[in-house]
Amino acid sequence: MTNRKSLLTVIGFLSGLFTILAQTPDVIRAEYMLMPKNKSDAQLSRVKLLVNFPISVGDSNNIVIGSEYNRLAYDLQRELPFSSAGLKQFHVLDLNMAYVLQFKPEWRFIGVLTPRLASTLTDPLENGDFSVNATVGFLKEKKSVEKPMKLVLGIAYNSTVALRIPLPIVYYEKRFRPDWSYVVGIPKTALKYHLSEKHQFQGEFIFDGYYVNLQSNIVLPNTVTASSVSSSAGLITFGYQYKLAKSTFLYGYVGHTVFQDGVLRDEERNDIFTLNDDPSFYLRTGFRIGI
Numbered sequence: 001m002t003n004r005k006s007l008l009t010v011i012g013f014l015s016g017l018f019t020i021l022a023q024t025p026d027v028i029r030a031e032y033m034l035m036p037k038n039k040s041d042a043q044l045s046r047v048k049l050l051v052n053f054p055i056s057v058g059d060s061n062n063i064v065i066g067s068e069y070n071r072l073a074y075d076l077q078r079e080l081p082f083s084s085a086g087l088k089q090f091h092v093l094d095l096n097m098a099y100v101l102q103f104k105p106e107w108r109f110i111g112v113l114t115p116r117l118a119s120t121l122t123d124p125l126e127n128g129d130f131s132v133n134a135t136v137g138f139l140k141e142k143k144s145v146e147k148p149m150k151l152v153l154g155i156a157y158n159s160t161v162a163l164r165i166p167l168p169i170v171y172y173e174k175r176f177r178p179d180w181s182y183v184v185g186i187p188k189t190a191l192k193y194h195l196s197e198k199h200q201f202q203g204e205f206i207f208d209g210y211y212v213n214l215q216s217n218i219v220l221p222n223t224v225t226a227s228s229v230s231s232s233a234g235l236i237t238f239g240y241q242y243k244l245a246k247s248t249f250l251y252g253y254v255g256h257t258v259f260q261d262g263v264l265r266d267e268e269r270n271d272i273f274t275l276n277d278d279p280s281f282y283l284r285t286g287f288r289i290g291i
Contacts, residue, residue, distance in 0.1 A: 027052055027247075031286030035257075041078035042262065042276035044231075047071045052096070054291055060102040068094045072210060074262075076275060081221045086120055087229065087275075090212040093117040108139045110154070118212045128213040128227065131159045137169055149174040152185075158211075198243040205258075208233050218264060224272050226264035233260035235282050252285040 029050040037043040052066030072090040094116050101109040112135040119129035137154020152171035171185035175194075183190040183204070190204035209232040218226040237255030244250060262276035 026050060026288045026290050027054075029286060029288040031284065031288075033282070033284045035280040035282055037075070037077065038276070038280040039278040040276040041076065042278075042280075043075040043077070044262075044276075044280075045073045045075075048286070052291075062100040064096065064098040064100065066096040066098075068092075068096065070210070072212075082218050086122055086214055086216040086218060089120065090210065090229070091117070091119055091121050092210060092212065106140050106142060108141075109136075110139055111136045118210070120212060120215050123215040126213075126215060129215070133158045135169070147175050148181075200241040200243075201239070202241065202253075203238045204236070204253075206235050206237065208235060214264075220264075220273055224266060226272055227267050228265045228269065229263070229275070230265060231260065231262040231276070234258040237282060237284070239284075247290040249288050249290070250286075251288070253283070255282040255284075256280070257282060 029048065031046075031048040031050075033046040033048070035044040048068065048070050050066065050068040052064055055063045055065065057063055070090075070092040072092070074087050074090065076084050076087060094114050096112060096114050098110060098112040103109060114133040114135070116131050116133060117125075117129055118131065119125070133156065135154060135156040137152055140149075140151040142149050150171070150173040152169060154169040155166040156169055157166045169186065171183065171188070173181060173183045175181040179194045181192045181194070183192070187207035188204060189206075190202055193201040195201065209230065211228065211230040213228050214226060220226065235255050235257050237253040239251060239253030241249050241251040257280050260277060260280065261274070263271045264273040264275065266272050
């Protein structure tokens with residue numbers, strides 16, 4: 001059970017790296033997510049801000065320097081056997097440094113290094129607040145054909161989780177009809193309907209999650225100390241995207257969790273207390289500008 005939870009948490013962490021590896025990175029993104037109060041009396045909201053700067057190197061290669069900030073607000077309204085003061089807000093700041101090398105007309109190599117700050121920021125910064133993630137992969141893309149496709153194969157390593165093994169990234173997208181396309185992969189599988197150039201509908205199954213260092217450790221009634229908090233969730237969502245102008249979009253999604261696990265972890269990253277494992281609704285909306 002512990003290994004399964006750890007694996008799901010790692011998959012959740014891939015979403016940020018997955019954006020650079022499997023998709024054209026956004027230049028700017030601003031997003032708000034809400035998971036309203038559920039039977040665990042837990043509510044989670046997130047504000048995401050993202051900026052990327054692509055730099056051309058030669059005719060077809062690129063360096064992408066970017067940053068992503070997530071502020072999570074966790075509202076636990078039920079009584080707990082310890083103080084929840086240190087669980088109110090979490091901060092995750094990534095610095096993404098990617099290199100994209102085109103070595104064949106349809107093939108690119110992508111390497112991403114991501115130093116990360118993930119902390120409650122209730123005290124001065126400490127070693128546990130920092131980690132480094134790495135992702136490498138290959139992208140094959142066909143655009144100017146009757147049925148465009150995109151294939152990504154890669155691996156990602158996250159240094160903060162209990163299951164410290166490279167995890168595969170798989171992404172395959174294909175336009176199988178003029179107005180329909182599908183995505184198969186981890187951490188995202190989706191079906192898209194392209195009503196027109198401006199209007200797109202999408203149903204998807206995605207993984208999401210976070211891992212944050214607790215600067216003020218929490219001592220449980222059994223004297224075990226929690227030094228970090230993590231969450232993993234699998235979600236089914238349905239959404240709509242509207243094209244405002246070239247590469248500029250508004251979008252919104254509604255959905256529900258298939259499962260979720262919000263837990264406190266000890267220094268060995270073992271699960272020691274469950275904060276939230278009940279189903280929840282899911283809302284996400286935002287604005288993005290692509291390349």
